[in-house]
Amino acid sequence: MLAVTVSGPAWLLQSGSTGGVGDDNFAAGEAVVTDALDAAGLPTELGALDYLLHRGEAHPRTRSGIMVVEILDKAPGWDRFVDTFDNASRRVLRLRQKVVVPTWPTAAPRWVIDPDFNLDYHVRRLRVPEPGTLREVFDLAEVMLQSPLDISRALWTATLVEGLRDGQAAVLLHMSHAVTDGVGAVEMFANFYDLERDAPPKEPAPHPIPQDLSPNDLARAGLNRLPGAVVGGVRGAIFGAAQVVGRVVRNPLSAVTGVVDYARSGTRVLGLAAEPSPLLRRRSLSTRSEAIDIDFAAFRTAAKAAEGSINDAYLAGLCGALRRYHEAFGMPIDSLPMAVPVNLRSEDDPAGGNRFGGVMLAAPVGIADPAARIGEIHARMCRGREERAIDVLGAMAPLLSVLPDPLVDSVVGSIVSSDVQASNVPVYPGDTFLAGAKVLRQYGLGPLPGVAMMAVLVSRGGTVTVTTRYDRASITDGGLFAQCLLDGFNEVLGLGGPDNGRATPASFTPEPENEPQRSSTNGEAR
Secondary structure, X not given: XXXXXXXXXXXXXXXXOOOOOOOOOOOOOOOOXXXXXXXXXXXXXXXXXXXXXXXXXXXXXOOOOEEEEEEEOOOOOHHHHHHHHHHHHHHOHHHHEEEEOOOOOOOOOEEEEOOOOOHHHHEEEEEOOOOOOHHHXXXXXXXXXXXXXXXOOOOEXXXXXXXXXXXXXXXEEEEOOXXXXXXXXXXXXXXXXXXXXXXXOOOOOOOOOOOOOOHHHHHHHHHHHHHHHHHHHHHHHHHHHHHHHHHHHHOHHHHHHHHHHHHHHHHHHHOOOXXXXXXXXXXXXXXEEEEEEEEHHHHHHHXXXXXXXXXXXXXXXXXXXXXXXXXXXXXXXXXXXXXEEEEOOOOOOOOOEOOEEEEEEEEOOOOOOHHHHHHHHXXXXXXXXXXXXXXXXHHHHHHHOOOOHHHHXXXXXXXOOOOEEEEEEEOOOOOOEEOOEEEEEEEEEOOOOOOOEEXXXXXXXOEEEEEEEEEOOOOOOXXXXXXXXXXXXXXXXXXXXXXXXOOEEOOOOOOOOOOOOOOOOOOOOO
């Protein structure tokens, strides 16, 4: 449920996470730091990328908060709902951990069990206004996403929303991207759910032991460790240099060629994949989200008909929507820059932290034929995944993480080069239940790190949802874009034949006619 978007800011698309700082005790006047994992097997030290995402929470334009919206078939009992999160927070320690940043940069920031953890602050309850549709839920989610998380506490909230029509309810999970990425969250939070409505209660987990660690304590511990760290760093640098020299001596041509190839690949990864859209140029702090639902089997049929993957069909649907939107304004374009996160996790990686790279795609918006569009996207994505420097931004993260905020903002501003970011997250294939309520739908709302739009596809329980969160200064006609989104994906679904099914609007009412129409200035369809 938490953070299922496999996404990250377009300016950082791979983790620089390293080892951890130990879960040892800090006695009065003494602090000892060792490399270790916490009791749940997660690193206690923030990786460079994780820390950058954490720092961004303080600034409106760089906040990495992500949200999952789950629609439940009924409102769960409040006590059972709270107990579910209480037990989960004892098993998934990130839910009880806060980040301690040293007063001086002598040690890496660290996850510690918050001695003042208060579940009542993190688990909340409210009623949505009438008529209780997904539209009202999304509007509430936007307010939450635009509000900063309290970085002095554990970095999440869970809100049970009651009052939806037909007796349904919603759960809004708001979490910092510093905790984990989407794939990590699917693994980390799987034990939230049951496979049956009346599953037997889980055995209560023991309370984690809190840690009283102040920023000054962590800074002193890092200072005490500094001489050994310097010696180890020098030793490692000498050993690494010796290895490099050895490779150059043995095969100088190969060594030089490898460096040049990586540099060229890095230029392509960081460079402008296509000219930005003139229609999506402006940025603001005002956002809105729209979503559609698609039958998973129908979507897979359409993808196979064009010899593409689910991801290819997803990106083709987005391109179709963007083509229609641009044409409606009389501003057709051939392509636009799109960032597509790629999972880089191995089976041995812990669930915490961020492990993803990114393909900077020249999205073929101008190709009208959906089958041809899928084929072109497939070819371009394959080339992007083969880039040697797909992790180049992760390699830059350690340097960026120690720069002052104004300089980081300047560097990040020069790196952001995409109009759209598109994430794809497979979650759980079968039925799942939360506190006795069945999860009917799941929608992912990602951050907008300098991009005009963040799109998230979530596949769960036989249904695909596509949610687009956009900057309202870029997408100025919300009603028109919602219709274009629906038509763009129906165009792709049509590849599966006339009986293959169509996309269903989840957060809006479609236009009565098939072709998109211009809407009024307030975003409501005429």
